[in-house]
Amino acid sequence: MLKQRVLSALILAPLALAAILWLKPDGFILMVAAIFALGSWEWARLAGYHKPRARMGGTALMLALMAAVGLALWQSQHLNWFVEATAVLWLLLPFWFFRPKKGSGLGRRRRLLKLLLGCWILLGSLAAIYWLRMLGGNDNGLQASAWIFLLLLLIWAADIGAYFAGKNVGRHKLAPAISPGKTWEGVVGGLLLALLVGWAARQFFALGAGSSLALWLLLVAAVSLISVVGDLFISLLKRQAGLKDSSHLIPGHGGILDRFDSLLAASPWLALGVQWLR
Numbered sequence: 001m002l003k004q005r006v007l008s009a010l011i012l013a014p015l016a017l018a019a020i021l022w023l024k025p026d027g028f029i030l031m032v033a034a035i036f037a038l039g040s041w042e043w044a045r046l047a048g049y050h051k052p053r054a055r056m057g058g059t060a061l062m063l064a065l066m067a068a069v070g071l072a073l074w075q076s077q078h079l080n081w082f083v084e085a086t087a088v089l090w091l092l093l094p095f096w097f098f099r100p101k102k103g104s105g106l107g108r109r110r111r112l113l114k115l116l117l118g119c120w121i122l123l124g125s126l127a128a129i130y131w132l133r134m135l136g137g138n139d140n141g142l143q144a145s146a147w148i149f150l151l152l153l154l155i156w157a158a159d160i161g162a163y164f165a166g167k168n169v170g171r172h173k174l175a176p177a178i179s180p181g182k183t184w185e186g187v188v189g190g191l192l193l194a195l196l197v198g199w200a201a202r203q204f205f206a207l208g209a210g211s212s213l214a215l216w217l218l219l220v221a222a223v224s225l226i227s228v229v230g231d232l233f234i235s236l237l238k239r240q241a242g243l244k245d246s247s248h249l250i251p252g253h254g255g256i257l258d259r260f261d262s263l264l265a266a267s268p269w270l271a272l273g274v275q276w277l278r
Contacts, residue, residue: 012250020145025138028145029130036122037063039256042246043122046237046257047114048106058115065119070126079127080275086124087268090226093233100177104240114237125264128271135274150201151223151270155262157197158190158224159231165189174228179235187228194224211277219273223266230265234258 019031044058073082096102103110132151136144166186174182198220201207208216234257238246247255257264 020148021142022140024140025130025133025136028133028148029126032129033126035256035260036126038249039122039246039260040066040118042249042255042257043118044115046234046241046243046246047118048111048241049115050241058111062115062119062122065116066123066126069119070123073127079131082124083128083131083268083271086120086128087272089120089124090229090265090268094229096236097175097178097232100175100236100239121264125267128267131271132267132274146205146207147270147274150198150207151263151267153197153201154194154220154223154270155227155266157193158227159262160190161193162186162190162228165192175232178232178239182228182232187225190228191221191224195220208274208277215277219270219277222273223270226269227262227266230262233265234261 019028023031040062041055041059044055044062047058049055049058073079103114129148129151132147133145135147142149162182163186165188166181166183169189170183170185172184173180174184174187195217198208198217199213202209202213202216208219234246238244245254246257249255250259
């Protein structure tokens with residue numbers, strides 16, 4: 001397993017880095033849309049569409065709805081509104097954690113509701129990522145992709161900080177019915193490392209320099225904490241579906257949703273926060 005994880009990372013990390021640096025906004029967002037299309041196949045599985053034919057139908061429905069809604073939002077120039085609604089949705093989803101068995105089962109209505117929820121979340125994150133990429137203009141390169149790199153660095157910092165803090169000093173379980181390994185101490189460790197990354201991004205790359213330091217760090221903290229919600233929510237769906245991983249598309253790492261769970265929640269919050277602070 002470790003060999004697979006390392007090999008996958010050695011192959012995929014340079015490809016992802018090259019795509020972020022070299023692709024202009026349209027090419028970049030098409031790449032992300034293709035990744036999210038694979039994520040929709042996984043989401044159909046998490047929603048309860050386990051049989052191949054049913055999963056193909058669920059995936060086709062998701063893709064059709066996402067394409068139709070995305071086109072309508074693009075033409076009506078309501079992407080801002082949709083990103084805002086998605087950010088609010090991520091504030092409401094944690095209430096589900098108090099009743100983790102709610103919504104489990106394979107009833108038709110439950111499966112359809114989860115499918116529609118997936119359309120909303122994936123499309124909202126895609127719009128937010130496009131928004132962040134366009135902040136760098138229509139060029140490519142490090143400066144043009146700075147906000148995308150910041151999004152990834154904050155998520156990784158929250159994850160890495162949580163891992164080491166939880167492993168060394170973790171005592172109090174965060175959500176044992178959903179993800180037994182996560183602790184409150186881990187959340188704090190991830191938050192502190194994310195704040196350090198956010199401070200460094202401001203000091204050395206002038207990201208967020210147009211606002212006060214306090215407001216900037218408040219946004220970084222919000223992005224860090226909401227990324228934990230994204231992780232827990234996908235874990236909840238996997239637990240309800242009786243699955244360990246969303247798929248096995250990435251050898252040693254699980255599936256797309258296993259790798260992008262935190263990003264789905266964090267991207268709308270960073271996009272909106274940056275807009276509010278500008």
